[in-house]
Amino acid sequence: MNEKRVALVTGAGRGIGATIALTLAKENTDIAVVDYAAEESAKETMETLAACGVTARYYACDVSDFSATKTVVEQIVKDFGKIDILVNNAGITADKLLMRMDESDWDRVLNINLKGCFNMIKHVTPHMMRKRYGRIVSISSVVGLMGNAGQANYAASKAGIIGLTKTVAKEFGARNITANAVAPGFIKTAMTDALTEEQKQAMYKLIPLGALGETQDIANAVKFLVSDDARYITGVVLKVDGGMYI
Ligand code: NAP
Numbered sequence: 040m041n042e043k044r045v046a047l048v049t050g051a052g053r054g055i056g057a058t059i060a061l062t063l064a065k066e067n068t069d070i071a072v073v074d075y076a077a078e079e080s081a082k083e084t085m086e087t088l089a090a091c092g093v094t095a096r097y098y099a100c101d102v103s104d105f106s107a108t109k110t111v112v113e114q115i116v117k118d119f120g121k122i123d124i125l126v127n128n129a130g131i132t133a134d135k136l137l138m139r140m141d142e143s144d145w146d147r148v149l150n151i152n153l154k155g156c157f158n159m160i161k162h163v164t165p166h167m168m169r170k171r172y173g174r175i176v177s178i179s180s181v182v183g184l185m186g187n188a189g190q191a192n193y194a195a196s197k198a199g200i201i202g203l204t205k206t207v208a209k210e211f212g213a214r215n216i217t218a219n220a221v222a223p224g225f226i227k228t229a230m231t232d233a234l235t236e237e238q239k240q241a242m243y244k245l246i247p248l249g250a251l252g253e254t255q256d257i258a259n260a261v262k263f264l265v266s267d268d269a270r271y272i273t274g275v276v277l278k279v280d281g282g283m284y285i
Contacts (some may be wrong), residue, residue, distance in 0.1 A: 045119040047071040049102050049159060052081030052127030054228040057255035059126055059261050064091040066262065071115045072097045099273040102129045102155030121170055124265050125163045127156040127177035132192040132230065135191045145192045152196035160207055164216065173216035174265040177204055179276060181224045181284040201276055208274030219264045219271035224280025248281035
């Protein structure tokens with residue numbers, strides 16, 4: 040596609056989402072950042088995006104809120120004229136063994152991680168269909184493929200993203216809309232900074248490449264999946280995990 044593209048990236052205020060937004064901006068893509076907190080918390084990300092010479096705007100929105108996501112998508116289409124790329128990256132954890140996990144832990148994680156993807160896809164796809172063009176990438180996790188003790192809610196949400204992605208690929212393929220998932224392993228972010236050195240050492244033993252991944256490793260996978268080089272790829276789950284789950 041030669042025309043300048045517009046990407047909506049959720050959870051792009053920080054972490055993996057911020058690196059994805061920056062990487063797409065460097066590809067001359069305008070960016071709509073959709074994040075939960077007030078814009079002030081994403082100040083650094085927004086300044087870096089602006090320095091790339093693209094249009095970047097911030098929208099505060101809870102992705103788990105169906106009507107709020109409808110409103111925000113309409114506003115983004117009004118501001119940018121279209122949405123070519125949707126990256127569903129916003130996600131949280133609330134880890135506990137199932138015995139201790141209560142209903143609110145389950146609902147919160149499923150609502151943000153999985154329903155959040157449904158909400159965005161539901162509201163963005165009518166605009167993509169009109170243009171007969173769309174690239175959707177949702178951030179799953181290797182935990183969604185392999186399971187993980189203490190993460191029943193998170194693993195279920197990330198496995199759900201894979202089923203959702205494959206279905207969207209089938210339903211929208213005829214409209215030139217692709218849908219793929221990226222499944223990161225352990226990546227250096229606030230999420231993994233919280234681990235103890237002992238936990239990290241135990242983790243390295245599980246990873247053939249022997250190290251945690253960088254947010255850029257995930258952004259590179261997203262950049263590929265939304266590029267013209269990936270035009271014939273849809274419904275895949277691309278693991279970016281240093282070989283942790285083979
Ligand atoms: P992070 O640093 O915690 O960032 C998550 C982002 O999502 C934050 O900007 C957060 O906003 C936003 N967010 C949270 N709840 C939201 C909501 N309800 N509506 C809108 N935005 C919301 O996490 P990360 O490590 O970059 O992870 C990004 C994605 O990769 C997640 O889906 C995660 O599950 C997945 N992942 C991460 C790893 C890893 O090792 N880090 C591994 C596998 C998969 P606030 O700043 O306002 O909280």
